[in-house]
Amino acid sequence: MQQQSSPTSATKRIGFIGLGSMGSQMARNLCARGFRVKGFDVRADARAVLEENGGTWAGSVRDVASDCDFLLLMVVNVVQAEQILFQSGALDALPATATVVLMATCPAAEVERIATQVAAKGRRFVDAPVSGGVAGAASAGLTIMAACDADTFGLARSVLEAMGDKVHHVGERAGQGALVKTINQLLCGVHLAAAGEAVALGAKAGIDPRILIDILSQSSASSWMLRDRGARMVASEPKVTSAIDIFVKDLGIVLDAGLRLRAPTPLASVAQQMFLAVSGQGSGQIDDSQVVRAYRAMTAESGGSEP
Template identity: 50%
Template sequence: MRERKGRPGPVAVIGLGAMGLPMALALLRGGFVVRGYDLRADARAAFAADGGIVVDSVRTAAAGAAVLMLMVVDAAQAESVLLAEGALESMPADGIVLLTATCPPTAVQAVAGRVLATGRGFVDAPVSGGTAGATAATLTVMAAGAPDDVDSVRPLLETIGKRIFVVGSAPGQGAVVKAVNQLLCGAHIAVAAEGLALARRLGVDGQMILDVMGGSAAASWMLNDRGPRMLQEHPVVSSAVDIFVKDLAIVLQAGRDSRTALPMAALAHQLFLAASGRGIGAEDDSQVIRCLEALNGA
């Protein structure tokens, strides 16, 4: 049993991408000793430029690390890092794996089982808030795991996030909450785009729609955040279309695994998939509106 004894020891961060890099830097600012690794040389260089300790392999990163934080692409990459690349066996016997990436619940359970079988800890803690939240260290964290393990990593979570929720004691429950979050976010973006596309088709100014709806019962956080960008041709990318292609696929997998019908998620996924197929997968997710306009001949 791991006891919480204040700030944990060295932290290894695997994955220094759009989310992982600012999260690792937030830990640095918070006074943690942080070793980072990423496959991309430019990501490693960016981390080193801000004072991070860059290593040459996941094994080296994990050696001696009290916490191994994985902000990787998917569950398959997490499993590869831990098992095929040897990070798990390089960790101390009482180390904790902290998975912050968005993954299917069943996949998280499988990875957690492999980690827990070695006697090490595992906390499933996906995050929400995008690159802006990661940069500002205001992420929402949905943590699940054994209470002692969650307590041990709480100082890290409170450093990278503003809203920390312990959503369960079993790994995979954090992934469930994140899946529900992404279902709602994706559907809200899609339906906001549909509403603005209808207004434009009928000759009503989109900004007028946002002014009226933004303070009415029809308002949502996504309408007020993404709506203005839907009116721009090439807005600054806050979260890419392809993020929702991936995350809504995870939602649908959770539905398949649990035999739960998710018709709204399926439709939203098809719209984001179509946007990606049009070659705009790297553009802001608000640009899913282009698919609706194309569908209507615009």
């Protein structure tokens, strides 16, 4: 493919699809750093937020793709990414010099397949999943795990650095970024499920969960997930920053990767069952800190409300 020179950051045109709680903040940071952002989301209420932040609303995914240098996809899963690129025509609408940047958490094998189809149309592709949640998206403090050839990474780097302060080029092959994110989610899911188990065990013994969480958060037992989710575990209806069903999906991706690579993932399997238990009760859209409810159910604990 013919190499293209990189425009200055002020003239780079960004198409952004997926303006949810994280995507809207990522688009805001791009606007704040001088990029021209045109966005689209199936939720019409995303329009006001994008325009307030300096972006332009598009009427369709084809409209977003038709005049951008980089098309960023911050969608829920690989099905949505494929729908946008192939069924809804975004890939065909892209300028020949444009780059697709897939930032969703997807199975590595599926990312490889999408990258092959994008390359067959003569466009560049960056596999660039993120970690850091809504807080990281808001502060431009995301960790971004990018996999693509070195030339494409050089073109995309300033775009990625507008959204994350920890941008890593993890490999030259699409799918490698997705696999790093998969491993990240393995640890996040296991850490969170283990934190829920610890809190529920303490509650069963009559220990104030706030005191327990405060102690554990400052001890060698601490984890980022415990520090971030601990306080929400003991709230009755915490604000949703990441839903239970996200970990059902992400840990499913971990298990699939393990099968494909013939690598055992027993802890991830058990953790997924705890998230699935809460989802199976009809609560898949509540905050993922409420994985603790699965343990409470098993120990007949009715806790979770403010004492």
